[in-house]
Amino acid sequence: MKLGNVPVAEITPPMILAVVRDIEKRAAIETSRRVLQRISAVFIHAVAHDLTDSNSAANLKSVLAPVVHQRRSAITELPRLYQLLADVESMPARPTTLLALRFLALTGVRSGEVCGALWSEIDGDLWNIPAQRMNMKRAHVVPLSRQALEVLAVLRELTGNALYLFPSQHNVNRLLSGNAPGYCLNRAGYQGVHYPHGFRSSLSTIMNSRHPQDGAFIELILAHEKNDKIAAAYNRAQHIEERRGILQEWADLICEGIGNPRHLLEVRAR
Incomplete structure (x- = not known):
């Protein structure tokens, strides 16, 4: 390790930058930034314990290569979506994943919101996600389709006494890793083809094509930010029943052929 044997007080900004640049060269831009954050945290600890006078990593973020966010791939045709779900659910994996x-x-929310879902957020056939767990920091209510409720019924047998719907394999008091759904898709052969976030694109594309007049309700399902923020602040109508109808139709479409989720209890864990 380039810095491992160097006393922290002797590590200079150019030395740190050289390490981070090597990571950037591997096209791991986000990883390079996370490494810089960890190095900075070490320096903060060292300064607090009088091991060095300053944080040599403090001002390097501005000279790193920028993170370029690209649109992630998603399957937006029903036949291919049927095949994806069948492929994923036939492979060895933990039932909770x-x-x-x-x-x-089924729900059209983001992966992190599912992985962090709490049993206390479920109220009958509604899922109440608090603002602090939402990407836009606004509370979101998800009407649950019959098929989503079937998932919950199976889950209750597995995790009903836990804090989270989808707890960690190693600690029931911790949530499922946000990377788990993506890894599962990758193992099923869909790396670079469909990401967990892609189900939102699937829902939007397919349901907007079927019901172009209901675009506003579909945007509500996806909890997208309104362009007119003043109008958004005053118009707080939830349109639960309209969204419930769209999500039920969506569930009926994508669950064609994959059956009741109870069979996932029989899938051999990876």
Whole structure:
């Protein structure tokens, strides 16, 4: 390790930058930034314990290569989506991970919101996600389709006494890793083809094509930010029943052929 044997007080900004640049060269831009954050945290600890006078990593973020966010691939045709779900649910994996993926596809929310879902947020056939867990920091209510409720019924047998719907395999008091759904898709052969976030694109594309007049309700399902923020602040109508109808139709479409989620309890864990 280039810095491992160097006393922290002797590590200079150019030395740190050289390490981070090597990571950038591997096209791991986001990883390079996370490494810089960890190095900075070490320096903060060292300064607090009088091991060095300053944080040599403090001002390097501005000279790193920029993170370029690209649109992630998604399957937006029903036949291919049927095949994806069948492929994923037939592979060896933990039942809770497979159930999380199905719940993700059914509800149209983001992966992190599913992985961090709490049993206390479920109220009958509504899922109340608090603002602090939402990307836009606004509370979001998800009407649950019959198929989503079937997922919950199976989950209750597995995790009903836990804090989270989808707890970690190693600690029931911790949530499922946000990377787990993506890894599951990758193992099923969909790396670079469909990402967990892609189910939102699938829902939007397919349901907008079927019901172009209901675009506003579909945007509400996806919890997208309104362009007119003043109008958004005053118009707080939830349109639960309209969204419920769209999500039920969506669930009926994508669950064609994959059956009740109870069979996922029989899938051999990876």
